[in-house]
Amino acid sequence: MTKAEALSSERLIWMYAQMVRIREFEERVKRTFTEHPGVMRGHAHLGDGAEGAIVGALATRAEHDLVMPSYRCHGYPLVLGTPARNLMAEIYGRKDGVCGGFGGSMHLADPARHFPCTSGIIAQSIAHATGAGLTAQVKKTGQVVYCFFGDGATKQGGFYESLNLAAIWKLPVVYVLENNQYQAYTHVSLEDANEMAGDPLSQKAQAFSIPGETVDGTHVLEVFEAVGQAANRARDGKGPSLVEAKFYRLSAHGNAITVPPVPTQFPEHEAVEVYGNKAEYAEWKSKDPIVKFRARLVGNGTLTDAAAKQIEDRVATEMEEAVQFALASPLPAPEEAVKHVCA
Amino acid sequence: MTKAEALSSERLIWMYAQMVRIREFEERVKRTFTEHPGVMRGHAHLGDGAEGAIVGALATRAEHDLVMPSYRCHGYPLVLGTPARNLMAEIYGRKDGVCGGFGGSMHLADPARHFPCTSGIIAQSIAHATGAGLTAQVKKTGQVVYCFFGDGATKQGGFYESLNLAAIWKLPVVYVLENNQYQAYTHVSLEDANEMAGDPLSQKAQAFSIPGETVDGTHVLEVFEAVGQAANRARDGKGPSLVEAKFYRLSAHGNAITVPPVPTQFPEHEAVEVYGNKAEYAEWKSKDPIVKFRARLVGNGTLTDAAAKQIEDRVATEMEEAVQFALASPLPAPEEAVKHVCA
Amino acid sequence: MAREMMFAEAMAAAIMEEMQRDPNVVFYGQNMAMTERDPFLKRFGKERVRITPISETAEIGAGVGAAMTGLRPIVELYMNEFMLVAFDQVINEAPRMRYMSGGQVKVPLVLKAGFGFAAGWAGQHSNCLYHTMMGIPGLKVAIPSTPADAKGLLTAAIRDENPVVYLHHYMLMLDKGNVPEGDFIVPLGVADIKRAGTDVTIVATAWMVKKSLAAAEELAKEGVSAEVVDPRTLAPLDVKTIVGSVKKTGRLVLVDQAPRQSSAAAVIAGEVAEHGFGYLKAPVRMVTALDTPIPYSEPLERYVLPDEEKIISAVKSVMAKQSVGV
Amino acid sequence: MAREMMFAEAMAAAIMEEMQRDPNVVFYGQNMAMTERDPFLKRFGKERVRITPISETAEIGAGVGAAMTGLRPIVELYMNEFMLVAFDQVINEAPRMRYMSGGQVKVPLVLKAGFGFAAGWAGQHSNCLYHTMMGIPGLKVAIPSTPADAKGLLTAAIRDENPVVYLHHYMLMLDKGNVPEGDFIVPLGVADIKRAGTDVTIVATAWMVKKSLAAAEELAKEGVSAEVVDPRTLAPLDVKTIVGSVKKTGRLVLVDQAPRQSSAAAVIAGEVAEHGFGYLKAPVRMVTALDTPIPYSEPLERYVLPDEEKIISAVKSVMAKQSVGV
């Protein structure tokens, strides 16, 4: 089933709730920088704006399918069922974090929920996902691997090598290119030859003669349909596809890079902070995937305003609880650090 | 001037002579394995079969243009004017070699003749050539860089990264993909997704929205026209192009890999030696670019049989002299080895 | 004439001055020079100052090719880990070209990268990878610990005719110090005695120099006089100065932020075991990171890294040995 | 039960037996298993035995991903240099995943590569790059010197739950030796004394073990009894056995085919400087390649590499020191 029209109200509402959960989770991570200064270390990257791509894609998933994004990874495990509190605790560096405080924001993991581990080095996890596809194929598990990565990552050699390998071996992988218009501070028009020529980035699929499609990533159901088709193709043994979801990251790339003891902070989006281009930001902000989907669901009667509000409130409570849980969770004991080096 | 019809007889004859020189040089390298056992060390790769691609491309070159191939590099400097004897001496590991015996077959260099240095690691020299294009652009030298590499190299990430960089910066580089059907023992149909789908490898250019064209690499004038156009484009500041020349390597990938003291040898072509496919080999052998070009030139009266024979004899003498020179050249003094580490 | 500036400013000054001096110097990397306000872009223009895609193999490889053909590129790489996706270019291309060509080409290339960011960047962004680049013939590695060295070494690196990896420690970026103005070079291959002492030699680089100096102050209070030697470049390595110091003090502690067997400390200890053995009154001691990847959470991260306390206790342990017995 | 076989056969036997034993073991790489005659392909089929494109990042990275999700890949890489284009996967992905996930995933992956081909392969194909992979927490490095170790270590590597780089020396491929049949493991992290002796310890790996043993025979004729220790794995490094030998002999010569400061020898010397100092009667001596890339021409190549003669003269020089003075 890949047709959006065939989705039940229940499923649509579930999708909406997941989008709201991602957004609220990211808001709470962002607020940590001011509400609980000193808690956040390193580099945290938020997925607000990507909710349509993440949920649209993952809504096509079968229970055992694998999900392998890169360092901007908070949203996916939320959808897979990892408790928000354990994710938050990880980002806060606590003992109750999903990785016991060893991984942090860039390296969330919950393999039991089909979310192995992520990489912070650009495009490297695309190769890992390709290998997960190999496992599925060799062991005939019927799994599809959902591989997410950014527009910037398509400039890294490993992306191309992986797609070729998946294509020649017909691996069951869906490559979801999250084109959020920026790699850190660099607009895609400054670094991508397709974009410069006015062509879609999904055209890169032609280098491997596999399907490549570009969809509106602010429209969760468009993503759902395109990724659903690609997933079916993968499940049918026909190999990989590239789906480009075009949307906009609504927060800055990540917290500002500071040298201790200067505390970490979360800046404005680069469009505003670096380029002073408020118009660009405002335009995309008006296409907020959550606002759009809510309007649609309320508009067609799937959801009442009150029901939507109820979801939002429930999510707010869930995330508040997650923050409190994380704050209350102890830091790991220092000596723990020597564990987990080898299996 | 990029039209083959506009080429003077003199120039056509020069092209033919260069092709014959490459072939004879490679034949002599190959014969070394039996005629002078023990002389050849390491791994030598021959360019026989590629003469149409090499000479067709280099005939479009302006005097100051740079030439940057990879480890299969004997042919190019011959065309650029590096004396055959110094190239042969290098391959023989002698003091009078172009690199004094430091480089060997895979690392010929003659920067004074616009042939900087090659790399033996797949696709890495594609990035070097791209950087040479940067030099030409920044220093406004008007140079075009001719970058040669194999079909196998298009499976390496650095190839894609380089083409994107050249495309967004509009670097004056012509990327000549020598599709000789094999990467070592692997037929291109076993490792390239375009090929598997029945598409040309030049389609990879679409990943960067640059021109990509496939031509018959056994037809020197077809290569001349396509590369000439690409070079003009580069010279006009319009950026890089990808030209795929399809032909067949007529010798094995390289000498058999042996462990000393087992002497090195030169095996049959993989089609025969590994796959037992004599038909494939015979078919391509019948398209020998030199035989084809000779027939054409003799056919249209540019060259008489006698004149062709004269060229061939002159070349045979030249290469015999090169072998004798190399054999007579002393080995470098051991203590020389510590030179040239740093500038 | 010197001026107080931050480490980061000192690096910028070196690049600025060298670009001014030599039109062949170009400077490029990811996420730099994005707007017209960028001082480099303003001064040197879009040809010489460029923003690159996330393509380290092409970035560094193009640097090698550009350097072979007449430019002097400085490639901004941000973190030493990001070189790994292009590591062939770093250790098997840039430093080999000159030799393989029999001395015909040269590769004046600077690869600039930060490292060691012990601030919660976790397993893949906080590493000290210099050991992978040591001992590669043809490749130089600079690793400053002060703003003055930052400028002097970077200037030397840009003027050098060979590939130089220039590694700056992220935890030092805001440190201030006096930096000579104008032409100022710290030659590659010359160690610096950051603090003179007589009882024990401490060899350390980058952030660890700072920690070692702090430890030395503490030790002074207890009557132990520590000499702190900063090699400043790990390739070439100034073994002579290090052994000279050991000759004077008879004791050696090596402090390194990397795990023990991937540290510069181990290599230096090896050199001293050969060239300074006769001067040693006690076994050398290495104070390094524990053998773990870098964990995210602060108490874990702190636990695995060397600190003042660990340095002090190592120094005390070598001071306790009065003879060669162990 | 043992059978005489060549080094290359011993490796093939290990892979064959482990693939037979465990259906999760897969084996892939470039230019292998091309025809139906291939014994691995014949026995295990196209799913488990695959030919790959020249895409090391995808090959190794897919290995990491496959290992995390239930396979046990063996990736054939041919030459250690070819890992460099994908080096992030080798040292910053494979060994980090388990730790970053807080122990949740494991990465049972074998990266098999030859090295050190001192036969005219010149600057980019003859290197010994093991030092770049030493001391990386979570990464193991095996480096056999005999056919028996080749099989035993490879079997151990395939069964290990962690990423293991398995390095085989090209100059040893045709060497013959007795190899135990069936289940035979050489545990990772256990050095082997290849020749017992009392006067001097020689530590060497791979091809250098052979050269050191030959040198030891020569030395024996002159009354010098050399003990030759082969670490067999460089990570984990069996410092205990090495120091134990030094305790017995009081003298240490390290032989390494890599240039000095990128050698395993330097790291081992550093360990002994800390843990075996009190046993040393003379400075350690390193016999390594000279500080040059590997040249093509035979006399040049021979000149820069360690050989029997250099080993013998190093041993004699440490034997000449009767006390700790230098």
Ligand SMILES: Cc1ncc(C[n+]2csc(CCOP(=O)(O)OP(=O)(O)O)c2C)c(N)n1
């Ligand atoms: C090999 C490598 N180079 C550089 C970086 C630094 N870096 C971290 S995130 C990032 C931007 C990635 O952009 P994109 O792929 O579009 O993903 P997004 O952050 O937009 O989700 C960069 C350059 C890195 N992590 N790895």
Ligand SMILES: Cc1ncc(C[n+]2csc(CCOP(=O)(O)OP(=O)(O)O)c2C)c(N)n1
């Ligand atoms: C990164 C890397 N991987 C593997 C090799 C081994 N290798 C040497 S030549 C070659 C085949 C290259 O084929 P192709 O690019 O088609 O060029 P051709 O030899 O056909 O001219 C391979 C795989 C290498 N040199 N570098």
Ligand SMILES: [Mg+2]
């Ligand atoms: Mg992006």
Ligand SMILES: [Mg+2]
């Ligand atoms: Mg080929």
